[in-house]
Amino acid sequence: MGSATATHGALSAPSPRAQALLAQVQAFMAAEVLPVEARFRQQLREAAPGHAPPLLAELKAKARALGLWNLFLPGSHGAGLTNLEYAPLAEAMGRVEWASEVFNCSAPDTGNMEVLSLYGTPEQQARWLQPLLDGEIRSAFSMTEPAVASSDATNIQCSITRDGDHYVIHGRKWYSSGAMNAACQLLIVMGKTAPDHPDRHRQQSMILVPRDTPGVTIVRDMQAFGYDHAPGGHPEIVFDNVRVPAANLLLGEGRGFEVAQGRLGPGRIHHCMRLIGCAQRALELMCQRANSRIAFGKPLGEMGSVREDIARSHCEITQARLLTLAAADKMDREGNKAARDLIAAAKIVVPQMAATVIDRAIQIHGAAGVSQDTFLAEAYVYARFIRIGDGPDQVHLAALGKQLLKEFA
Incomplete structure (x- = not known):
């Protein structure tokens, strides 16, 4: 058996299509994104809380028209690039922190789209994945909690309790990246459906929560070194008697x-x-x-x-x-x-x-x-x-x- 960290053979050369996309992304960054960094920051300061600068929508429309869209997602839902082919493209986008959203390749939406593409039911994909792929809505990921050491996710205390055809969610989260965005319509929430299960890794589940569900309250936006990372932010959120249909559970109980x-x-x-x-x-x-x-x-x-x-x-x-x-x-x-x-x-x-x-x-x-x-x-x-x-x-x-x-x- 080889070393766990060994690689096998040389890295494969990128396809001509991947090379062409990289050249396009680099050219777009140079011509469209880097020259407007200062204007983006100014529009962000002038925008209403949670609202993206108008400039962002203009850039997204240009990028999508060029086919520079959903480049991160392999398979039929995305551009069909391998992870290895996508890496140089993501590096090019990473030269400006907000630029990945121009190509609909920004966190936490990328991870949430991957979850929905891998584990979502056809109904969940139709309601949430397609609008995310189209850039019509944004989403958030709600896992970390202020009261427990969430680096050990078995500590998470947010409860997800079955009640007939619904689940009821109680808990407090923070650093729920993306939830401040006015376009955010979906929270993917991790909590416990079986707190007494002997296998601590079968206690947790993930569930889809529309942001406008009664009982979802944004307490405050959290900052990182004084930055609020608007418009998405990293808010603290209380879930108080939040009821969502049982069909919103991802994959099944205990599979969080x-x-x-x-x-x-x-x-x-x-x-x-x-x-x-x-x-x-x-x-x-x-x-x-x-x-x-x-x-x-x-x-x-x-x-x-x-x-x-x-x-x-x-x-x-x-x-x-x-x-x-x-x-x-x-x-x-x-x-x-x-x-x-x-x-x-x-x-x-x-x-x-x-x-x-x-x-x-x-x-x-x-x-x-x-x-x-x-x-x-x-x-x-x-x-x-x-x-x-x-x-x-x-x-x-x-x-x-x-x-x-x-x-x-």
């Missing part, structure tokens, strides 16, 4: 962990792909700053420590990119479950790498690096947040270590 693993694997690797784009852009800005900024009579780039930071950053980005591509390739060849070792490794390595590289870029930019005049401060927050989001580093380290110990026992 199964759904979660199907959702989180691709979601984690997508974050890694986007963060590599963030880090690469930070490196490029670092080089531009080092060439143009004069300090103590010479360009910063002539200082040894600056050159070392730039070289280390390039090495670390390249390593992280290759690890992420290897994970995507293994997902394609052997399935998401078999690739959990490399997915975990990428989730450990990439956010830390991105935060480190972006931090170096901030340092070279000085005061400008922490200001609103560059993308660096917000990019750093994203990278640091993802060291917690979709499972903290420690959970992935523990799971990967356990897997390796078992394999080589």
